[in-house]
Amino acid sequence: MALRLDEIVARFGGEIVGAGDTVISRIGTLEGAEPGDLAFLANPRYRHQLATTRAAAVIMAPPVADGPAAAILTPQPYLYYARVAQWLNPVPVPAPGVHPSAVVEGDVAPSASIGPNVWVGPGSTIGGQVVIAANCSIGEGVEIGAGTRLASNVAIYSGSRLGERCLVHSGAVIGADGFGFAREADGAWVKIPQVGRVLIGNDVEIGAGTTIDRGALGDTMIGDGVKLDNQIQVGHNVRIGAHTAMAGCVGIAGSAVIGARCTVGGGAVILGHLNIADDVNVSAGTLVTKSIAGAGTYSGAVPFLEHGDWLKNFSRLRHLDAMADKIRALEQRLAALEKN
C-alpha cells in the first residue's frame, strides 16, 4: 500500500507543508523511520529528533519545524497517526467459511470465518464477518455480533453476549463462574450457582489472558468502547462504563461499578461492591478500598528505594503510630516549658 500526502489530507484533514505528492508506504518512529516512511511527533520531548529523522514526512502539531522534507500539520498528531496507520494496515480478512476440522453446532453467518478445531456450541449465533481463530471454544447459546474477531484459544462460556466489532485476544476467558461461596460451620464452602451472564458492548477490546466472570444473579456488563489490556481479572456482576480503559494485570473484585471514560493503571486492584465515578484515573499499583465519588486522579503506590535505604525507612512503617505519639508528647512538654 502506498499513499500520497494529499490523499491522506483529503481524507483526514490537516495542512500539508512541502510536496503533496510525497508518497509514503509505512509508518515509523522519528528515530527509526526509513526513507519513504511517515513519522509522527506526539510527545514534545522527542522534538529534537526532527532534525535528524530520515522520514519522508512527519505528522506534527503546528508550528512546523525545520528538518523533515514534508509535514502534515494537525492539532492532534497522535490521533491522526492512529487513523493513517489504520488505513495503511487494514486488518486481514480471512476467507469466509467453516474449517472442516471445526465442530459447529450453532448458527454461523455465511460471511463469518471459523478456524481449525474451533467448537461452537448449540444455540449459539455467530454474526456476519465474525472471525473465530483456531482452537476457540464457544459454549451454548452465545451471541457474537457482526465484525467481532476472536484470536486463537479463546474460551467463551454459555450464554455470553458480545457486541459488534469487538476484538478478543488469545487466552481470554469470558463467562467463567464468579467466586461465590457460603461457609458452613466447619469452614467448608458451599458453592453459590453463578446463573448470570456476561454482556459485552460494541467496539470492546479484551486482552490476552483476561478473564471476565459471569454474574451470580444478574449480569456482568462491559460498556461500549471499553479497552482491557492483558491479564485483567473482572469479577462477577462488575459493571464497567463506556470508553473506560485498563492497563495490564488490573483486578476488579465482584460487584464493583466503574464509571465511563475512566483509566486504571497497571496492577491496580479495585475491591468489591464499590462505586467509581465517571472520569476517574487510578494510578498504577493503587489498591482502591472505597468508593470514589468524583472525577480526578487517585494514587496509592509507595516509592521504591535502593535496598539499604528501603530497609531503614520502610521498617519505620511499623512504628508510625508511636512516632505520632512522640510528636504529641513533645508538643505538650514544649508548651509547658514555653508557659514557664
Place this chain on the structure above:
Amino acid sequence: MALRLDEIVARFGGEIVGAGDTVISRIGTLEGAEPGDLAFLANPRYRHQLATTRAAAVIMAPPVADGPAAAILTPQPYLYYARVAQWLNPVPVPAPGVHPSAVVEGDVAPSASIGPNVWVGPGSTIGGQVVIAANCSIGEGVEIGAGTRLASNVAIYSGSRLGERCLVHSGAVIGADGFGFAREADGAWVKIPQVGRVLIGNDVEIGAGTTIDRGALGDTMIGDGVKLDNQIQVGHNVRIGAHTAMAGCVGIAGSAVIGARCTVGGGAVILGHLNIADDVNVSAGTLVTKSIAGAGTYSGAVPFLEHGDWLKNFSRLRHLDAMADKIRALEQRLAALEKN
C-alpha cells in the same frame, strides 16, 4: 423448575412464615426480584429493601420483618440460599461419550463426557461422570476422579492427579514446570528438572487462568475443598490446607505451606518457604514476607489518596528514618532544657 416453600423447608429445615404453598422458580436479589422469585437477606445493610421487594418470599434470619408476603426463617440465610440455589440450578449433565473429534489415548469411564477436540494422553484415567469440555489437553498418566468437570481449554500436564467433584475453569494450567534454576558464574541459568507432581484433593475449584506448578522434588498439594479464584499463581511444592479460599490474582511462591481454612484477599502475594498457620486471613494487596504462626487477620496495603495528597504524603516515605532521628534529637534537647 418450580418449588413450594414447604418442599424447600422439608429438605433444608427452617421455619415458614406465610403460605407454605407459595411457589418459586428462581432466586433473585431483594432489589431485583420479580414476582415468583425467592430472595434472601444475608447482609443487614439491605434490610430496608424488605419493604419494597417484589419477591414472593425471602430467606432471612429471625425476627421476621414486614414486607414480603412469605419468608423462610433460618439462622444462616446465605448458606440456606446457596443450597436452594443449587437445587434450583442443577449443573447440566452432557451426554456421556467421547466426541468423534477428540483424541483419546487413555482410559475413559463410559459415563464420562469428552468434548470436541480434546486430547487425553496415554496412561491417563478419567473417572465416572467426569466432564471434559472442548479443546482441553490432558497429558500422560493423569488421573481425574469421579464427577470432576473441566471447562474448555484447560491444560493438565503429565502425572497430575485431581480428586472427585472438582471444577476447573477455562485457561487453567495444572502441572507446568516450577521455576527452578541454578546459576552459572556468567549469569546463565541451568534448569532444575521439575520431576514432582500436582496432587489435588476432592471438591476443589480452580479459577480461570489459574496456574499450579508441579513440584521440583516432591509434590505440590492442594487440600480438599480448597477454592481458588481466577489468575492465581501457585508455585512448585506449595501445600494448601483443606477449605482454604483465595481471591483473584493471588501469587504464592514456591514451597510456601499454607494452613487449613485460611482466606487470602485479592492480589495478595505470599513469598516462598513460609509457613502460614490454620485460620489465617490475609487482606487484599498484602505482601506476606515471613511466616505467620497464629490464626488472625494480617494486612499490609497502603491507603489511596487524591493524587496531590498522595504526592505530598507518600514522598515522605523516603525520609521516615530521618523523621525518626529528628524526633529523637528533639527529645534529647527538650530533656536538656527541662533539666535546667
Place this chain on the structure above:
Amino acid sequence: MALRLDEIVARFGGEIVGAGDTVISRIGTLEGAEPGDLAFLANPRYRHQLATTRAAAVIMAPPVADGPAAAILTPQPYLYYARVAQWLNPVPVPAPGVHPSAVVEGDVAPSASIGPNVWVGPGSTIGGQVVIAANCSIGEGVEIGAGTRLASNVAIYSGSRLGERCLVHSGAVIGADGFGFAREADGAWVKIPQVGRVLIGNDVEIGAGTTIDRGALGDTMIGDGVKLDNQIQVGHNVRIGAHTAMAGCVGIAGSAVIGARCTVGGGAVILGHLNIADDVNVSAGTLVTKSIAGAGTYSGAVPFLEHGDWLKNFSRLRHLDAMADKIRALEQRLAALEKN
C-alpha cells in the same frame, strides 16, 4: 536410569568421598531422600540434616561432614545438582511426525513432533526436533527454531520468531496486540495498529499463562537465556536483556528496556518507557516508577502487620506531611527557647 558416583564425577568434576561405585538412581532432598537417592546440600541452614539423611550420597561444598556414607565435593553444589538431575531426567522425546488431527499449513521439519489438534498457519517454519503439544495455535509466518518445545494450548500470533531450545508453557500467548490507543475528544479510543513482532532468543523459558505483546512499531525483544515464570505480562516494544529472570505475576509496561542478568521478584511492576541497567535486582512487590541507572538491589514493598497494628500505623500515611510539618515547628519553637 542408574549412575555410579565415579561416572558422575568423570562427567561433571568434583571429588568423591567414600565409595565411587555407589549407585544412585534418583535425586532427593536431604530430608526426603530414600536409600539409593543422591541428595544435595546447597543452603547451609539444612546442614544439620546431614546427620539423619537416608541418602546414599550427598553433593556438598567442602569440608565434608559426618553423616552420609558418600559425598561429592564441589564448590557449587546447587549447580552440580542441576546438572546431575538433568542427566538423570532426560526430557522425553515424542515420536516425530504430524498427528492426523493437526492442521498444518506451514513448513514442518521431518524431525519435529506436532500434536493432536494443533494448527500451524501458512508461511510458518517449524525447525528440527521442535515439539508442539496438543491444541497449540501457531499463526502465519511464525518461525520456531530447532529443539524448541511448546506445551499444550499455547497461542503464537503471526510473525513471531522463537529461537532454539526454548520452552513455552501452556496458556502462554506470544504476539498479541500491544495496548495502544489514541483518544478522541469525547473519550473514545482509536486503535493504533500493532504492526511489530515478538523476537525471542535462544534458550528462553516462558511460563504458563505468560503474555508477550508484539511491538507497535518495531519489535518486542527477549534476549538469549531469559527465564520468565508464570503469568508475567510483557508489554509492546519491551526489551529484556540476556539471562534476566523474572518470578511469577510480574508486569512490564510498554517500551521498558531491561538489562542483562537482572532478577525481578514476584508481583513486581515495571512502568513503561524506563531503562533498567544490567545486573539490577528488583525485590518482590516493588513498583518501579523510574529508570534505574546502576546495578544493585531495589525495593519498595511495605511490611505487613497484625490487622489492628496495621490500622493504627498505616492510617498515619495519610498524615505524613502534617507530621513532618509538626516536627519542623517543634524544632523552631525549641530553638527559640534554647536561645533565651
